[in-house]
Amino acid sequence: MxxxxxxxxxxxxxxxxxxxxxxxxxxxxxxxxxxxxxxxxxxxxxxxxxxxxxxxxxxxxxxxxxxxxxxxxxxxxxxxxxxxxxxxxxxxxxxxxxxxxxxxxxxxxxxxxxxxxxxxxxxxxxxxxxxxxxxxxxxxxxxxxxxxxxxxxxxxxxxxxxxxxxxxxxxxxxxxxxxxxxxxxxxxxxxxxxxxxxxxxxxxxxxxxxxxxxxxxxxxxPMASIVLKPEVKSFYRQRNKYSHKGDYGHLLMAGGNQGQMGAMVLSSQAALRTGCGLLTVHVPKCGLDILQTAVPEAMAQPDLEELTISDIPVNWSPTTVAVGMGMGTKAETAEAIKTLFAQTEQPMVIDADALNLISEHQNMFDSIPQGSILTPHPGELKRLVGEWTDDYDKIERVKQLCEKHQLIILVKGANTLVIGPGLIKINSTGNPGMATAGSGDVLSGMIGSLLAQGYEPIIAAIMGVYLHGSAGNMAATELGFEAVTASEISSRISESFLELFREEAPPQNSGSKE
Ligand SMILES: NC(=O)C1=CN([C@@H]2O[C@H](COP(=O)(O)OP(=O)(O)OC[C@H]3O[C@@H](n4cnc5c(N)ncnc54)[C@H](O)[C@@H]3O)[C@@H](O)[C@H]2O)[C@@H](O)CC1
Ligand SMILES: [K+]
CATH class of the missing domain: 3.40.50.10260 (YjeF N-terminal domain)
Incomplete structure (x- = not known):
């Protein structure tokens, strides 16, 4: 609309x-x-x-x-x-x-x-x-x-x-x-x-x-448009009967550091539930057992370092990358991100500490692969674009950044905005229960997964945000706002896909049963 x-x-x-x-x-x-x-x-x-x-x-x-x-x-x-x-x-x-x-x-x-x-x-x-x-x-x-x-x-x-x-x-x-x-x-x-x-x-x-x-x-x-179910449904790609896991992309997810490995667990689970064919997680050595136990479907690639990320090898050509969840902002991690950007051409998902590192080293903007999706929460966004005076100033700052570097940036909130060059999409799903730890990690995993499956970056962002909100709505309906956790959102990703194809019930005539 x-x-x-x-x-x-x-x-x-x-x-x-x-x-x-x-x-x-x-x-x-x-x-x-x-x-x-x-x-x-x-x-x-x-x-x-x-x-x-x-x-x-x-x-x-x-x-x-x-x-x-x-x-x-x-x-x-x-x-x-x-x-x-x-x-x-x-x-x-x-x-x-x-x-x-x-x-x-x-x-x-x-x-x-x-x-x-x-x-x-x-x-x-x-x-x-x-x-x-x-x-x-x-x-x-x-x-x-x-x-x-x-x-x-x-x-x-x-x-x-x-x-x-x-x-x-x-x-x-x-x-x-x-x-x-x-x-x-x-x-x-x-x-x-x-x-x-x-x-x-x-x-x-x-x-x-x-x-x-x-x-x-x-x-x-229009100056913007609202994303509703029919639009997202039109983006959905039917699976081919004769397809195999190689057809649905291989996502590399890099992040985690000691004490924040849960972010990677949440992202990984969400990515798999959103349908990517293969998932490799790159974590510091200390996270290997955690990831392999919590997410047995994922392959794990340990960093050279025990507690933090220092190098993210991509010589095996993953379909796409999602980077930054719970990653920390150490100097060696900044170097790893710089190398990752230099070695990668395809759009990727950039979240959390990867964004904080970019804010600290603004020259990194130039090397971000075009079409990449940045998923900052409000604090991270402020670090990226500076303090804004009002909502419109915020949008203008984000628009300029998107246009300058050909990026897609989310402005998260009650109605998350997906802003890309020349376009503003307003999400219509979600609720205040989703303002909870790890909710963003689930979203990054979902968008990364859609990107790996070959959805265009802007579609992956719009669809990911919509389905994430829809899963959150189902969690809130069943549990109430307070009890919505990131894991509860993630466990309803399947429902959010099914809901896309659910027909609205026709209006009931309450008097007709008499
Ligand atoms: N044919 C049309 O143009 C239609 C207009 N419609 C109605 O028309 C509205 C817009 O009407 P108007 O353009 O006449 O404007 P408004 O009725 O919104 O405002 C009246 C006038 O007050 C003045 N004004 C603005 N801010 C002020 C302030 N803070 N203190 C004092 N005065 C102020 C402005 O000169 C403005 O023209 C729409 O919101 C809608 O309700 C609808 O009837 C649909 C059709
Ligand atoms: K009025």
Missing amino acids: KIFSAEQLYEADRITCEKQQISSTDLMERAAGQIFNWLNTRMQGAQVPIHIFCGIGNNGGDGLALGRMLINHGYKVEVYIANFTDKRSKCFLINYGRIKDVTKNWPKLMSGPDDFPEIHPDDIIVDALFGIGLTRAIEGWVKELVLHLNSSPAFKLAIDIPSGLSANGPVLDPEGVVRANHTLTFQTPKMAFFLPKSGQFVPYFEALDIGLDPQYLIETK
């Missing part, structure tokens, strides 16, 4: 009106109609007071049109206008006029805190103050209005975007954002919904189809 910028959405609105020969007020009627249908389906005429707070732009226009439709259907509605300027939009004015056709109760014009209404906890608040037209933080008494709404426990429904959030810009003032319980957004979700600083204000959302021009939506390159 594509994510468009506010600018692109305005353009989509314009083209839609032009092609469908409708006015922007007609489009607003359609948009408000979708919100009305959503509410009406759920409320079924219930007389719960609905307070609609409108701004003076088109988001306010949506609120007015919704108010008219609700009043027409007998709902108990109060409409308020935050009358902070007389620069009202055309569609706002048209809908301001139209609401007067259906009620004698004109919208209440608010011009300061004295006009704020009392709201009963069981009432419903509709937030139509600002939409994607917000260009600066909400200030003055309108911010006080936002605080007033936020102080109420009443259910808050935001139209298009919670007021105070920018569709694709940083949060300017976290206090001045409506804490909506649910957001009904038009056509496509906004970038803000998926980034940590702004996403926290959008716990639940639904995108309502308002019939924007399909050609524009299909042909326009």
